[in-house]
Every structure is written in structure tokens, then in C-alpha cells.
Amino acid sequence: MLLSPFAVSWRQRARSLVPALSAAVALLGAAHAQAFSLDDVTARAKTLADAPYTAPKSNLTPAFAQMQFGDYIKIQPKRENFEWKDQPTPFRLGFYHQGMQFSTPVKINEIVGSNGTDKISEIKYDSSRFDFGDLKLDRSATHNLGYAGFRVLYPINEPGKLDEIMSVLGASYFRVIGKGQVYGLSARGLAINTGLPVAEEFPAFREFWIVRPTGDEKRLVFYALLDSQSATGAYRFELSPGEDSVLKVQARVFMRGPVTKLGIAPLTSMFLFGPNQQRDPYNFRPALHDSNGLAIHAGNGEWIWRPLNNPRHLALSQFQVTNPRGFGLLQRGRNFSQYEDLKDRYDLRPSAWIEPQGDWGKGHVELVEIPTPDETNDNIVAFWTPDQLPPKGQPLQADYTIHWTMNERGIIDRNVAWVKQTLRTAGEITQANLIRHFDGSTGLVVDFDGGPLATLPAGAVTPQVSVSDNATIIEQTLQPNPVTRGMRLNLRVMVKDPAKVTELRAALVSGGKAVSETWSYQLPPFSVAKQ
Numbered sequence: 001m002l003l004s005p006f007a008v009s010w011r012q013r014a015r016s017l018v019p020a021l022s023a024a025v026a027l028l029g030a031a032h033a034q035a036f037s038l039d040d041v042t043a044r045a046k047t048l049a050d051a052p053y054t055a056p057k058s059n060l061t062p063a064f065a066q067m068q069f070g071d072y073i074k075i076q077p078k079r080e081n082f083e084w085k086d087q088p089t090p091f092r093l094g095f096y097h098q099g100m101q102f103s104t105p106v107k108i109n110e111i112v113g114s115n116g117t118d119k120i121s122e123i124k125y126d127s128s129r130f131d132f133g134d135l136k137l138d139r140s141a142t143h144n145l146g147y148a149g150f151r152v153l154y155p156i157n158e159p160g161k162l163d164e165i166m167s168v169l170g171a172s173y174f175r176v177i178g179k180g181q182v183y184g185l186s187a188r189g190l191a192i193n194t195g196l197p198v199a200e201e202f203p204a205f206r207e208f209w210i211v212r213p214t215g216d217e218k219r220l221v222f223y224a225l226l227d228s229q230s231a232t233g234a235y236r237f238e239l240s241p242g243e244d245s246v247l248k249v250q251a252r253v254f255m256r257g258p259v260t261k262l263g264i265a266p267l268t269s270m271f272l273f274g275p276n277q278q279r280d281p282y283n284f285r286p287a288l289h290d291s292n293g294l295a296i297h298a299g300n301g302e303w304i305w306r307p308l309n310n311p312r313h314l315a316l317s318q319f320q321v322t323n324p325r326g327f328g329l330l331q332r333g334r335n336f337s338q339y340e341d342l343k344d345r346y347d348l349r350p351s352a353w354i355e356p357q358g359d360w361g362k363g364h365v366e367l368v369e370i371p372t373p374d375e376t377n378d379n380i381v382a383f384w385t386p387d388q389l390p391p392k393g394q395p396l397q398a399d400y401t402i403h404w405t406m407n408e409r410g411i412i413d414r415n416v417a418w419v420k421q422t423l424r425t426a427g428e429i430t431q432a433n434l435i436r437h438f439d440g441s442t443g444l445v446v447d448f449d450g451g452p453l454a455t456l457p458a459g460a461v462t463p464q465v466s467v468s469d470n471a472t473i474i475e476q477t478l479q480p481n482p483v484t485r486g487m488r489l490n491l492r493v494m495v496k497d498p499a500k501v502t503e504l505r506a507a508l509v510s511g512g513k514a515v516s517e518t519w520s521y522q523l524p525p526f527s528v529a530k531q
Contacts, residue, residue, distance in 0.1 A: 003162070003401055003529070004087060004103070004205070005207065005392070010100075012201045013204055014296050017215060018360075018376070020462070021022050023141040028380065029497055033381075034115065035063060035117065035183065036111050036113075036118040036120065036209060036223070038199075038213075038234060038235075038236040038250055038252065039235075039238075040043070040223075041209070041223045041224070041225055041234035041235070041252075042234040042252045042348060042395065043134035043181040044225055044234065044236070045225060045226070045232040045233055045252060045253075045254055045351065045395075046232075046254055046393070047395075048227055048232045048254075049231070049232040049255070049392070050256035050257045050393075053227075053228070053229045053256060054440045055180075055229075055261075056104045056204075057104070057326065058104055059096060059098075059103070059105065059144055059145065059146075060103050060104035060145070061100070061103060062254060063137055063138070063141050063144075064098060064099040064134075064141065065099075065100075065103065065223075067099045067100045067363050068100070069100065072099045072100045072478065073134070073271075074132065074133035074134065074135055074179050075099065075130055075131070075132055075133070075483075076130065076131050076264060077094035077095055077096075077100065077129055077130055077131075077135070077151070078130065078131050078301045078416045079094075079162070080324075081129040082094050082153065082162075083095075083110075083127075083183055084212065085334055087212065087215075087383070087520075088214075088215035088408055089110070089213040089214065089215055089499070090154055090155055091152065091153070091199075091213050091220050092153040092162055092351075093151070093153070093156055093210065094150065094151045094153060094164070094508075095108070095123075095129060095146060095147045095148075095149070095150050095151070096145055096147060096148040096149040096150065096151065096169050096493055097130050097144045097145070097147070098146055098147070099148070101170075102148035102149075102169070102170065102473075103323065104151060104208060104385055105125070105145065105146025105147055105148065105207070106146070106147060106148065106205060106207065106208065107122060107146075107206070107207040108123045108150060108207075108208045108210065109121065109122050109123065109207070109208065109209045109210065110122075110123050110130060110209075110210055110211075110212055111209050111210065111212065112212050113211070113212075116416075120209065123147075123210075124143065125146040125281050125488075127139065127142040127143075127145075127148055130149065135260075136281050142510060146366065146477070146511065146524070147253055147475075148169060148170075149165050149167070149168045149170065150168050150169075150210075150365075151166065151167050151168070151169075152164070152165055152166035152168075152220060152239065153165065153221075154241045155350060156178065156242070156245075157179055157180065158180050159469045164177075164246040165177055165178075165239075165241050165245060166247075167183065168205070168208075168248050171188070171202040171203065171204045171205075172188045172189030172190055172203050172204060172205050172224075172226055172265055172426055173186050173188050173268070174187055174188075174201070174287045174412070175248055175297070176184075176219075176245050176350075176402070176404045177241065177243065177245060177350055177391055177404060178241065178242060178243055178244045178245040178350060178404050178405065178406070179243045179286075180348065180349045180406070180421055181245075181348055181349065181404065181406060182197075182335045182344075182345050182348045182349055183350070184269070184271070184290040184291070184331065184342070184346075184349025184350055185267060185269035185270070185291055185329055185350070185352055185378075186267070186268045186378070187247075187265070187266065187267055187268070187352060187402060188263075188267075188268060189203060189205060189224065189233060189251070190203045190226060190228075190231060190233060190253060190262070190263065190266070190267040190412070190458065191224050191262070191263030191266035191381065191383050192228065192230055192231065192253075192259050192262060192263070193259060193260050193261050193383065193407055194261065194263055194266070194366075194381050194383070195261070195314065195316050195366070195368035195370075196261060198260065200246060201228055201229060201230055201259075203227065203228035203231060204226065204227060204228065205224040205226055205227050206224065206225050206226070206227045207224070207225045208222055208223065208224050208225075209224075210222040210223075212495055215457060218240065218241070218480065219238055219239060220236075220238070220503075221236070221237065221239075222236075222237050222239075223235060223236050224237065225255075228256075229256065229257070230252060230255065230257045231253055231255050231259070231262070231402060232252055232253070232254045232256060233252060233253040233254065234251070234252040234487070235249065235250065235251050235252075236248075236249070236250040237249055242422055243351065243455050244403050244404060244406075245404045246401060246402070246404075246406040247400075247401070247404070248400075248401050248403065249265070249398075249399065249400050249401070250398075250399045251264070251396075251397070251398045251399070251400075252371055252391070252395040252396070252397055253396040253522040254392075254394075254395050254396075254531070255389055255391075255392055255396075256392075257388070258290070258388075258420055261385060262288045262386070262389060262396075263335070263366070263368075263381070263384070263385060264356040264360075264383060264384040264385070264386065264396075264398045265354045265381030265384055265398065265402075265459075266354050266381060266382070266383035267328065267329045267352050267381070267382050267383065267385060268378045268380065268381050269289075269290045269291040269310070269329045269378060269380040269381075270289060270290045270291070270306040270367075270372075270375055270379060270380060271289040271290070271291060271374065271379065271380050272288040272290055272310055272374065272375045273287065273289070273290060273294050273310060274286075274287040274288070274295070274307075274308075275287060275421060275422065275423045275424065276292075276307045276309075276422040276423065276444075277304050277309055277310060277527070278424070278425045278437070280305075281346060281491070283366055284340060285339055285341055285481055286337075286338055286339065286340060287333070287338055287339055287341050287346070287491065288339070288341070288346065288375055289331070289346065290329075290331065290346065290349050290380075291308065291329035291330060291331050291349075291351065291380060292307060292308055292330070292331060292332055292333065292334060293305055293306055293307045293308055293329070293330055293419075294308065294327070294328075294329055294330075294365070294367050294382050294496070295326075295327065295329075295330050295353070295411065296319055296321065296323065296324065296326070296327045296365050297325040297326040298319075298321045298322075298324060299321055299322045299323035299324055299325060300322075300327075302518060303413065303418075303516075303517040304517060304518045304520055305410060305418065305419040305518070305519055305520065306319075306367060306522075307419075307519075308329075308367075308369065308380055308518045309331070309524050309527070310369070310372060311369050311370075311467050311524035311525075311527070312371055312526050312527070313525060313526075313527065314368070314369070314370055314371070315367075315368075315369040315501075315524055316367070316368055316369075317368075317378070317522065318364045318365070318366050319356055319365045319366075319368040319520075320363075321363065321364060321365055321366045322361065322362050322363075323355055323359045323360055323361065324353070324357075324363075324365060324384060325355075325356070326353060326354060326355045326356070326411070327365045327384065327401075328351060328352050328353035328458075329351065329352055329380065329382050329384065330351035330352075330353070330408050330410070330411070330522070331350070331351050331406075331408070332351075332405060332408050332419075332420065333347075333421065334347055334408075335347065346511070348406070350404040350405055350406055350480055351385070351403075351404070351405055351406065351408050351411075352402055352403070353405060354380055354384075354399045354401070354403075354404075354412050355400060355403070356384075356398070356399070356400045357370050357399040357400055357401065359383065360386065360398065361388075362386070362387040362388075362389070362445070363384055363385050363386040363387050364384075364385055364387075365382065365383070365385075365449045366378070366382065366383055366384075366385055367380075367381075368381040368382070369524075374460055379519075384398075387403045396400075400412065409450065412469065412517070414450070414451070415451055415452065415515075416451045416514075416515065416516060416517060417448045417449060417450050417451035417453050417486065417487070417508060417515055417516035418448070418449060418450055418451070418460065418494045418516070419446060419447070419448060419516075419517050419519050420447045420448065420449040420450075420484065420486065420518070422445070422446055422447075422521065423445075423446075423455040424442065424443070424444055424445075425443040425444075425445070425446075425473075425494045426438045426441075426442070426443060427439055427440070427441025427442050427443040427474075427493070427494075428441075428443065433485075439493045440494070441459070441474060441475075441493060441494045441495075441507070442492070442493050442494075442495060442523065442528050443455055443490070443491070443492050444490075444491040444492075444493070444504070445489070445490055445491075445519065446488070446489040446491070446506060446519050447481060447486060447487075447488050447489075447523075448486050448487045448488075448489065448508055448517075449481075449484050449486035449531050450486065451515055451516065452515050453485065453508075453515070454484050454485040454486070456515075460510050460511075461487060461508050461510045461515065462475065462478065462506050462509055462510070463478045463489050463506055463507070463508055463509070463510070464508075464509050464514075465489075465504070465506045466493065466503070466504070466505045466506075467493060467502065467504050467505075468501075468502055468503040468504070469496075469529065470495060470497055470500045470501065470502045471493045471494060471495045471496060471502045471504075471523070472496070473491060473492070473493050474493065474508045475490070475491065475492035475494050476490070476491055476492075476496050477490045478490075478528060485531050487508060489506055489508075489519075491504070491506070492522075495523065496525070496527050498526055499525050499526060500524065500525055501521040501522060501523065501525055502522070503520070503521070503522055503523075504519075504520075504521045504522075504523070505517060505519065505520050505521075506516060506518070506519045508518065
């Protein structure tokens with residue numbers, strides 16, 4: 001699968017956007033007789049799903065359509081023209097301008113509630129909201145343009161100082177940060193046919209309704225209408241900024257036609273290299289990634305940790321889970337020395353942990369790993385796929401909460417040891433003359449930490465290790481780690497056919513009961529030297 005145009009890194013990316021709805025299904029009107037709710041957007045989504053899909057058309061002039069990313073990011077919102085600047089709320093709204101592949105406008109409405117009724121009005125595009133920097137543009141070229149998305153600002157780090165805490169831009173992409181965090185991975189409203197040999201479909205938010213907060217509210221509520229060739233959707237978002245910013249999502253998805261794969265609560269990230277995969281010898285950084293693993297809390301209580309890879313070929317992994325309790329792409333490791341990057345601060349990029357509300361039934365968490373030569377590509381996708389989709393006309397309901405956090409240990413049950421790190425090396429043996437000899441095997445070091453490990457007596461913990469048919473375990477030892485008060489598992493495996501994938505699993509057991517996460521690791525094809 002080729003990288004989509006949406007897989008471009010935020011440092012150099014600008015994701016594609018589909019236009020606003022046609023007039024027949026667009027704005028609800030200048031006023032709403034009663035309180036606006038998700039039901040209103042759901043009705044719109046159902047009506048839209050019953051109609052043929054209308055592909056949007058670009059309204060960009062040549063100057064904006066041919067704009068490069070370096071010029072696009074020069075277009076910045078003027079702080080003095082933020083929405084709600086004169087309102088008694090700590091929240092502010094800024095907007096993204098159309099340009100580049102953001103070729104069609106989205107409609108953004110404001111909801112102002114009073115006495116049980118809501119007044120709805122469109123926030124009209126105004127070019128005076130933007131500073132165009134040193135761009136040499138004919139300002140008349142902006143007359144028929146609009147907004148590509150919006151950003152939410154809030155004083156999360158210092159009282160009275162506005163920080164951007166949420167960005168909504170491109171298709172159904174959005175990103176959120178908490179206190180002391182910087183933007184990293186993204187979330188999406190919906191993923192369709194991701195990781196398949198057919199073209200991926202990127203549903204887009206066509207219209208938003210944002211509720212103006214009252215003076216004492218510490219949350220922001222907004223709604224979104226999603227549209228694509230195969231599905232439509234109604235969404236309610238509730239953003240609560242904090243040490244960990246929390247986003248509650250309610251989604252109602254209608255199928256317009258059949259799809260091969262539907263991804264619920266998708267997350268998109270970047271993994272280039274880390275200690276578990278040979279790094280670039282010309283790069284001073286020890287690791288370069290927005291996330292380094294997929295964590296899953298299965299419905300049966302099992303915790304799973306899957307370290308990420310940057311494979312040579314597209315890799316798909318599925319984890320069958322009934323009623324998942326949680327899953328997410330995490331950035332484990334918060335020491336600056338693990339990244340050594342002052343510019344992009346990978347040590348401050350948040351993890352995203354998704355907690356389903358209610359039972360989601362049978363399905364699987366899917367991980368898509370796409371090869372990438374550099375960090376400008378988002379090459380990691382994770383989402384939930386239900387085993388069965390509802391029939392046409394009935395909505396798929398998915399309610400969940402996304403935690404944007406740097407406290408990864410706080411996600412895992414305190415009574416369970418977690419995989420703190422995975423290290424990979426060439427397998428070696430020590431000869432009689434004490435000189436190391438590399439024998440063509442692959443060495444793996446897995447550090448388990450926390451939970452009951454520090455209090456269990458010596459010898460009370462044993463490893464349970466398994467490997468797929470393509471490899472043989474030739475060495476396995478478990479030893480205490482006095483530095484972390486955890487346990488270190490040392491493995492050496494001999495791969496039979498380097499052109500095939502090799503799967504390994506390991507967990508720590510005491511008294512017949514698992515006391516750690518299940519480490520689920522994959523050696524991709526051609527990731528080890530041929531014997």
C-alpha cells in the first residue's frame with residue numbers, strides 16, 4: 001500500500017480535506033427552536049447516507065492550489081481576531097485557511113444556548129482573520145475561499161497565556177495535547193479500507209457546530225458531520241483540557257455502501273526507528289518516533305504490548321478481542337536522553353489511549369505498519385474493526401474516551417508489570433577465550449517493571465515464552481534487574497527463513513497466574529541477516 005497524501009508528517013504535512021456539504025444538506029438554519037443535540041446531526045447523516053455520494057470540487061485559485069507547505073504555514077490566524085476574544089470564556093477559536101491540498105472549505109457554525117433554546121449561526125470566512133506573512137498574493141483571490149479547519153486555544157500551561165490544545169484539519173483528522181505536551185500522533189473520525197491493496201478512503205468532516213462555552217465552563221463541546229463515498233457519520237466531541245486532556249467521542253456511522261474494512265477510533269502515528277529495530281547509523285538520535293508500541297486491554301483482562309516496527313513491506317497484525325476495555329498507541333520512555341532531539345521533542349509527545357464506553361462486541365484491534373524512509377510520513381495506524389457491520393439505515397454506535405497523556409504507566413493496572421523497553425541486538429555467544437562470537441541469531445532483551453515484581457521472592461517468577469514455526473529459541477534467561485527492581489528477559493532466537501515473518505510472545509507468571517503484560521513481538525521479513 002502506498003502512503004496516502006494524509007500520511008505526511010505534521011512537521012511538513014497538510015492533510016487533504018473534502019468540501020462542505022451541498023446546500024440541500026448543509027446548515028440547519030439561522031436559529032434552532034430547541035436545544036441542539038447529536039440527534040440533529042444523526043438525522044442529517046442518515047439522510048445523507050440515503051442519497052448518492054457527491055464528490056466535492058475544489059474552489060482554490062491557482063495561487064492557493066499550487067502553494068507549497070513552507071508557504072502555507074506562513075498563513076497564520078491573527079490572535080487579536082480569535083473567535084470569542086470578547087467573551088467571558090478561557091477558550092478561543094482560531095481557523096485554518098484553505099490552500100494546498102486543503103482544497104474545499106468546511107462550514108463552521110456556532111451554537112449559543114439560552115433558556116433551553118439554541119441559536120445557530122455560521123462563522124463566516126473573513127480573510128482579515130489571517131496574517132499572510134510575506135506571501136505575494138492578490139488578496140482578491142481569497143474572496144470565494146473559506147476555512148479548512150479550526151484550532152482550539154486554552155491557557156493550559158500558564159494562567160492567562162493561550163496555548164493551542166486541539167487542531168482539527170484535513171479529512172477527519174484531529175490532534176489534542178495536555179499540559180506540557182507537544183503535538184505528535186493524530187486521531188481520526190473513521191478509517192475505511194486502510195492497509196488493503198485497494199485505494200484507501202478518507203471520510204471527511206464536512207460541517208461543524210461548536211457550542212460557545214459559558215464563562216465558568218472548563219469543557220468545549222462540538223459536533224461534526226462526516227461524509228464519504230461509503231459512509232456518513234454524526235459525531236459529538238467533548239474536550240476537557242488538563243494535565244491529561246480528555247476527549248469524549250460519540251459516533252453514529254451509517255453505511256452508504258459495502259466496505260472491506262471499517263476502522264473505528266483510528267489513531268495515526270510515526271515510527272522510524274528505536275532500540276528494538278536497527279537505527280540509522282547517520283542519525284545522532286537513539287530513537288525517532290511519535291509512538292513506540294500498541295497497547296491493548298482485552299475484554300478477558302489480558303494486557304498486551306506490541307512494540308512497533310518500520311518494516312520493509314506493509315505489515316498487518318490483528319488481535320482478536322471481544323469487548324475491548326482499551327487500546328492505544330503509546331510513547332513509552334520519557335527521558336530526553338532516549339531521543340536527544342531539541343527541535344521536535346519526541347519526549348513530550350503524548351500517547352493516545354482509547355477507552356470504549358459500553359460493550360463493542362466481537363471484533364479485532366488492527367495494527368497497520370507501513371515502510372517509511374524518514375519521519376515525514378505517518379506510517380502507523382491502529383483501530384478497532386467490528387466483525388459485523390449494521391445493515392444500511394441502521395447506525396453503528398461507538399462511544400469512547402481518548403486520553404492524551406504522558407503518564408503511560410498510569411494506564412496499566414498497577415498490579416501488572418509492564419514492558420518498559422525492548423532492545424534488539426545481534427545474537428552472540430562467548431567463546432572459551434572470552435571473545436564474543438556472532439552466530440547469526442537475533443538477541444532480544446525485554447525489561448519488565450512494576451506491579452508485584454519488586455516484592456515477589458527470588459525464583460517466584462518464571463517466563464512463559466512461545467515462538468512461531470519460523471524460528472527456534474536457542475537461549476532464554478530471566479534475571480532480576482537491580483537498577484529498576486524489575487526483571488530482564490534475555491532471548492536468543494534463530495530465524496529459519498528471513499523472508500518470512502516471525503512472531504514471539506512472552507509473559508511473566510507467578511503461582512500459575514500472569515503478573516505482567518503479554519509481550520507480543522514481530523520480526524518482520526528481511527529484518528534479520530540471512531544465515
